[in-house]
Amino acid sequence: MAKKKKSTTKTPRKKISFSLSKQQKILLGSFLFLLGLALLFSFVSYFFTWQADQSELGVLAERELQTKNWLNKFGANVAHFFIYDGFGISAFIFAFLVTLTGIYYFFDYAKKQLAKFWFWGLLLMLWISVFFGFFGEKTTLFSGIIGFETNDLMQDYLGLVGAMLVMIFILIVYLVVRLKLTPEMAIDAFKSSKKQIASEFVSDENKTDHKTSTANSEIEDEDEENIPEPFIEEKVSPPPPPPVEKIILKSDVEGDVEMEVEQAADEEEIENLSDKLVKDFGEFDPKLELSNYKFPSIELLRDHTVGAAITIDQEELEENKNRIVETLSNYKIGIANIKATVGPTVTLYEIVPDAGIRISKIKNLEDDIALSLSALGIRIIAPIPGRGTIGIEVPNKNAKIVSMRSVIASAKFQNAEMELPIAFGKTISNETFVVDLAKMPHMLMAGATGQGKSVGLNAVLTSLLYKKHPAEVKFVLVDPKKVELTLFNKIERHYLAKLPDTEEAIITDTAKVINTLNSLCIEMDARYDLLKDAMVRNIKEYNTKFKNRKLNPNEGHRFLPYIVLVIDEFADLIMTAGKEVETPIARLAQLARAIGIHLIIATQRPSVNVITGIIKANFPARIAFRVTSKIDSRTILDNSGADQLIGRGDMLYTQGNELTRIQCAFVDTPEVADITEFIGSQKAYPDAHLLPEYEGEEGGTTLDIDIEERDKLFREAAEVLVIAQQGSASLLQRKLKLGYNRAGRIIDQMEAAGIVGPFEGSKARQVLVPTIDALNQLLDNEQNDN
Numbered sequence: 001m002a003k004k005k006k007s008t009t010k011t012p013r014k015k016i017s018f019s020l021s022k023q024q025k026i027l028l029g030s031f032l033f034l035l036g037l038a039l040l041f042s043f044v045s046y047f048f049t050w051q052a053d054q055s056e057l058g059v060l061a062e063r064e065l066q067t068k069n070w071l072n073k074f075g076a077n078v079a080h081f082f083i084y085d086g087f088g089i090s091a092f093i094f095a096f097l098v099t100l101t102g103i104y105y106f107f108d109y110a111k112k113q114l115a116k117f118w119f120w121g122l123l124l125m126l127w128i129s130v131f132f133g134f135f136g137e138k139t140t141l142f143s144g145i146i147g148f149e150t151n152d153l154m155q156d157y158l159g160l161v162g163a164m165l166v167m168i169f170i171l172i173v174y175l176v177v178r179l180k181l182t183p184e185m186a187i188d189a190f191k192s193s194k195k196q197i198a199s200e201f202v203s204d205e206n207k208t209d210h211k212t213s214t215a216n217s218e219i220e221d222e223d224e225e226n227i228p229e230p231f232i233e234e235k236v237s238p239p240p241p242p243p244v245e246k247i248i249l250k251s252d253v254e255g256d257v258e259m260e261v262e263q264a265a266d267e268e269e270i271e272n273l274s275d276k277l278v279k280d281f282g283e284f285d286p287k288l289e290l291s292n293y294k295f296p297s298i299e300l301l302r303d304h305t306v307g308a309a310i311t312i313d314q315e316e317l318e319e320n321k322n323r324i325v326e327t328l329s330n331y332k333i334g335i336a337n338i339k340a341t342v343g344p345t346v347t348l349y350e351i352v353p354d355a356g357i358r359i360s361k362i363k364n365l366e367d368d369i370a371l372s373l374s375a376l377g378i379r380i381i382a383p384i385p386g387r388g389t390i391g392i393e394v395p396n397k398n399a400k401i402v403s404m405r406s407v408i409a410s411a412k413f414q415n416a417e418m419e420l421p422i423a424f425g426k427t428i429s430n431e432t433f434v435v436d437l438a439k440m441p442h443m444l445m446a447g448a449t450g451q452g453k454s455v456g457l458n459a460v461l462t463s464l465l466y467k468k469h470p471a472e473v474k475f476v477l478v479d480p481k482k483v484e485l486t487l488f489n490k491i492e493r494h495y496l497a498k499l500p501d502t503e504e505a506i507i508t509d510t511a512k513v514i515n516t517l518n519s520l521c522i523e524m525d526a527r528y529d530l531l532k533d534a535m536v537r538n539i540k541e542y543n544t545k546f547k548n549r550k551l552n553p554n555e556g557h558r559f560l561p562y563i564v565l566v567i568d569e570f571a572d573l574i575m576t577a578g579k580e581v582e583t584p585i586a587r588l589a590q591l592a593r594a595i596g597i598h599l600i601i602a603t604q605r606p607s608v609n610v611i612t613g614i615i616k617a618n619f620p621a622r623i624a625f626r627v628t629s630k631i632d633s634r635t636i637l638d639n640s641g642a643d644q645l646i647g648r649g650d651m652l653y654t655q656g657n658e659l660t661r662i663q664c665a666f667v668d669t670p671e672v673a674d675i676t677e678f679i680g681s682q683k684a685y686p687d688a689h690l691l692p693e694y695e696g697e698e699g700g701t702t703l704d705i706d707i708e709e710r711d712k713l714f715r716e717a718a719e720v721l722v723i724a725q726q727g728s729a730s731l732l733q734r735k736l737k738l739g740y741n742r743a744g745r746i747i748d749q750m751e752a753a754g755i756v757g758p759f760e761g762s763k764a765r766q767v768l769v770p771t772i773d774a775l776n777q778l779l780d781n782e783q784n785d786n
């Protein structure tokens with residue numbers, strides 16, 4: 001048993017690897033390259049100067065002594081060591097290998113190919129030097145002493161013929177394994193040259209055959225000779241037609257006609273060039289730059305549960321059951337069966353009513369049942385979808401906190417094969433609730449103040465931080481309240497995205513939000529172009545293709561991280577910037593799902609002028625914490641229920657029709673601080689992920705209209721219109737006793753401030769600010785921003 005457990009729990013494995021920094025690689029690369037060149041120069045010069053220098057060899061200590069070698073005493077001795085004492089002329093291969101290694105380190109190419117070069121290079125070096133050994137002692141300069149002696153040794157044991165056969169065998173090994181030559185290719189090459197000669201006399205009838213063989217050998221040549229670019233485009237040249245085998249049938253019968261039978265051989269499979277690149281260099285690894293990045297450990301999260309497991313209070317259960325049965329019987333509803341599921345905050349009583357009882361009847365009694373159970377937060381689900389029973393959710397007397405730690409540690413989250421997994425918390429049946437943000441694809445979150453929205457957002461961000469490498473996901477954080485998301489500043493250069501030339505990655509002022517949203521739209525369009533070019537449908541396929549080196553970065557292709565846009569207080573934004581934020585958000589929400597931009601929008605006030613129809617239509621995933629009214633619940637969920645939640649992270653989640661009640665996982669601010677601190681202290685990218693540049697078209701938004709130039713009665717006038725919820729100039733004229741022109745000017749200033757909507761012909765303008773409080777907040781924010 002114990003063994004089994006071990007295999008299921010994932011323990012982070014420590015990789016011990018020797019890795020050089022980029023700088024070290026460049027230094028090592030240049031050193032080796034120059035050393036290789038020095039060897040080459042010494043070797044070349046050795047062939048001209050060796051006789052002259054012979055007497056000075058080994059005399060390194062005498063400084064005055066001069067040798068003829070271009071690299072003086074060093075060159076003479078090293079070359080003598082490698083050429084005369086070593087491998088003869090083939091020592092050049094060694095110098096070449098050192099130079100090549102330098103180049104590989106300098107440009108940081110994958111080293112897999114290099115190992116092959118060394119193995120085969122050294123083998124070839126030895127072979128050549130032994131080969132020259134056949135020509136006797138006089139050629140020691142060509143064979144080197146090692147080559148000569150090895151050859152001598154072989155001949156002593158195998159004789160001349162035996163030694164030659166061994167050498168031929170090694171040559172064959174080299175040709176077949178290294179150069180991938182096959183007998184067919186040799187025959188083809190032979191045939192084609194024969195045909196070429198023949199074609200000078202006869203008409204060139206078998207051109208196809210010839211082409212095939214040359215095409216084949218060309219491809220092989222290309223494979224071996226060129227060190228390919230790490231990426232290629234997938235424009236592989238069309239495969240050559242299969243070679244055709246011809247059999248000519250002759251008959252013995254005189255006068256019979258000759259018949260030619262053509263039999264197509266099996267089509268030869270040519271290795272795709274991109275496959276070869278992957279084989280040589282490995283798949284592209286987006287995480288390479290931060291390859292030593294360590295994910296935060298579970299220890300950074302705390303256990304908030306007071307008593308470890310959920311304790312079932314039998315008395316409480318019995319009491320609630322009796323009250324439910326009693327209440328229902330008062331309304332003449334009999335119960336056939338009742339079952340309780342105890343969750344962290346609520347207990348679900350599933351009721352099977354007696355036959356013939358209408359479900360709507362129970363639904364209508366919701367308030368009465370709640371009253372008789374005298375508890376807040378009764379939610380009646382009639383019927384429970386897919387089960388045919390009626391559910392009554394009753395809050396537990398002692399609610400249990402669900403710690404973020406427990407949901408992050410759960411197997412369900414750890415093993416989640418999702419693109420952007422989010423562990424929200426636990427369902428009523430105590431199951432960890434994990435969803436994929438990439439599938440949602442955007443999320444709307446609402447809840448009255450203090451009900452757990454900020455904790456919810458932190459849970460979302462924490463989940464992603466525990467599962468995704470900085471190369472895979474980037475956050476764009478909008479936080480008008482300037483407090484909630486500040487902690488994430490520490491991970492700016494790991495996980496955040498921002499506009500170029502901005503100091504802070506976390507956006508707090510409205511004008512910047514507008515620029516960022518438009519910039520995201522530009523990024524979205526650019527990503528769509530990349531997808532189109534790569535002929536794929538979504539970011540996942542695109543990145544897979546990119547990793548397989550099928551997309552060329554020289555043509556603008558790049559690994560695309562997911563981008564998650566989080567807006568903490570959306571109502572604030574809509575009130576100050578109206579259409580200017582609504583339009584790009586709606587555009588992003590409609591189109592961005594395929595290219596990996598996902599939106600999470602949170603708001604305190606889910607009223608219809610904040611969550612407009614167009615936004616709502618594009619946010620299928622909705623989360624409601626406790627809200628104050630049924631209307632708010634309807635706005636966010638299209639259903640009542642959120643008004644009956646009990647707060648403190650009790651939430652309803654929907655991604656379509658079904659509502660799921662979840663206790664949101666609790667992650668405290670110090671925990672988030674620890675996690676961001678842990679990540680922030682590690683090696684980071686040089687800067688935050690930069691979004692495309694965007695400048696407001698008119699050199700600024702309408703918000704930039706000078707506040708000083710406003711009419712003295714601006715605030716008063718705004719209050720009049722907000723109270724009346726009617727944007728008309730004549731109302732101002734009457735209430736404030738203004739002239740027509742002045743009232744008109746004030747209205748224009750209000751439009752610029754986002755208090756009223758644009759001119760709509762005969763209709764009064766729409767008032768975008770719902771209450772006086774909101775107006776005050778808006779105007780104060782403006783004052784602060786200036």
Ligand SMILES: Nc1ncnc2c1ncn2[C@@H]1O[C@H](COP(=O)(O)OP(=O)(O)OP(=O)(O)O)[C@@H](O)[C@H]1O
Pocket residue numbers: 401402447448449450451452453454455456604648649650663664665666667
């Ligand atoms: N999942 C949870 N489990 C337990 N307690 C929670 C949970 N979520 C929130 N709380 C409690 O509720 C308090 C307020 O939560 P939070 O700050 O998230 O509210 P909010 O909706 O963001 O409020 P505001 O909109 O004013 O910022 C927390 O300090 C915490 O004590």
